[in-house]
Amino acid sequence: MAYAEKVYKVRNGKQTKQFTWKVRYKKPDGSRGTESGFPTKKTAEDWGDAQEAAIRAGRWVDPALQRMTFGEFAHKWMKAKPKRGNTVDKRWNLLQQHIFPKWEHTPLLSFNWFDVDTWQQGLACDDVTAGHAVSLMSSILTGAVDSKHIAVNPLFGRRRTHATGSAPTARRKSDEEKWAPPEGVLQLAERLGPAIGLHVLTTAFTGLGWGEGAALHRDNVLRSRRQPYDGGWFECPVIRVDPDVGELAEYSARDEDGSKTGLVLKLEPPKNGNRARDIDVPPFLALLLRRHLNDWPHPYVFCTPSGTFWRRSNFTRRHIRPAADGREPLTVTKGRAERPGWDPIMPGLTMRALRHTHDTYQDQIGVRPALMFEQAGHARPGIKAVYQHPTPAMRQERLDGLQEIYERAMGNLGWETLWGRVSLKKAPREDRPPNIPQTGSTDEELAA
Structure with a gap:
């Protein structure tokens, strides 16, 4: 049982007649706990009794730990x-x-x-x-x-509580700008050239995150999905986000006290199990990726021209911002070549917005939720995630829809080629392989 005792105040090294009360109570481990500063004996004893009651009930919290900052x-x-x-x-x-x-x-x-x-x-x-x-x-x-x-x-x-006067209309406008029309994606890709432009195009039409695209190894590009379908086989090329090294992580390393010790740029597993996935690739993009792999000397598909990993800030500052926002022309001077100016295409566009763009395209063409969540690497909520699964017919419908978005945008721009590597000219129907969407170019057309 808790009990209280007086604690006399000391002034100038001498005990005074003034005092407060200190309580002693039995802690769970059998030792004695104390608490000081009570004005009366009763308040001290009541507090101590309450501690022992909480200990018996299994809900006691050590007052010393409560005072930890x-x-x-x-x-x-x-x-x-x-x-x-x-x-x-x-x-x-x-x-x-x-x-x-x-x-x-x-x-x-x-x-x-x-x-x-x-x-x-x-x-x-x-x-x-x-x-x-x-x-x-x-x-x-x-x-x-x-x-x-x-x-x-x-x-x-x-x-x-949110600040008074926040503008919902401004937030909606911002949301609208987080995706890009396909014509803008194509213009941006063409401006950036085959290597970097293909990174932009792949993000918009597959939904790869920045770290996933930067970590993409050539061994994980244009792998094959093969499933029984309609008495035969459904086959399509896929990009695989590797479950072990599928994401490029970029962050500041920290000591235990939070001090920065340097920049880390390394491959890690994706942030969750849903992000490790196989993404079905539409025909036009498969052709472009195949040609890129034939030309590209490095193991990572979207790395720097010297073969090293991109830092996100460098990639954005050097390429995305001037290509999307526009840039001023530069005249030739000593030590600097002439550079043409660029008109803005879509100011403020980011690689993250291009991932939003892919999911927006999927919704536009009516991709079924079972497949939409899988391809984007999102966890689908609810019981339907357990009972519904993507089928080959769903996959074919998605690929046809993405191919149609691409072809319509090319037609709207009046283009027939991207970097001279893909044509809208279609091969004769009898020359097309089975179970492949009836759109896009053939490898022979790309050989030119």
Whole structure:
């Protein structure tokens, strides 16, 4: 049973007549815990009795652990929850740039939703980043609950308050700009040339993520899918996102305390099991990829001209931004060649927007959900993910639809070739191989 005792105050090294009360209670391991600063004997004893009651009920939380600061526990949590390198880097950025300046020295028991919600509304960052910061804080506080540092997570399940006057119409406009019309994709690809332009085209018509495209090895291009279909076989070329080394990760390596130790650029498994997949390739793209592999001397399909991996920022700055946004012409000077100017094609376009573009095309041509989710590498929610599966007929319909989008865009532009490598001229029907969409060029046409 808990009991209380006086604690006399000391002034100038001498005990005074003033005192407070300290309680002693029995902890789960049999040792004695103490807590000081109570104004009366009864309040001290009541507090101690409450601790022992919580211990008997199995819901006791050590007061010393509750007073641990958020920063101290966050370091402990980060060490105990290892993730992919890029995820660790993003978490440390959120902690160091947004969370720690406000909450690093706050005791865990002092958190409440009102203060956190008020804080996140005033963050000097976009709303998505603010949401990620709150989500990370909630995950850490849930870890504190699980490790019995606090009894409840006051952030769990709460909905953030958004700033008054936010404009939904502006968000809708932004969403509209996250995909590209096929004519724009073709113009951008033509402008960038066969190697880099094909990376753009492949992203828009297959949905490869940036890291997946940058990590694509030639051994995983134009593999074959073969399935029984209609008394024969359905066959089509595929791009494989390798389950072991299918994504190029780029992030800052970190010490246990969050200090940066250098840039990491390496191959890793895809972020989840759904992203390791075989993507069916439409005929026109298969022909372009085959010709590219014949010319390209490097093992990775979309690497730099010297054979090294692209850094995303370099690829975007040197190629995507000037090609999409336009650039000023440069006159010839000593040490610099003349450079033509480019008119804008689609300002602000990104490789991520091109992945959005592929999924938008799939929706446009009515790809069935079972196949749409598989090809995009998304996890399909609900029981239908268990009961519905892609069929060869679905796959053929998708390939025909993507081929039609490409051909219509080429016709709208008045083009017959891309980089002189693909033609809209169709081979005679009797010369086409079975179970291949009746569109596109033949290998003989590409040999020119």
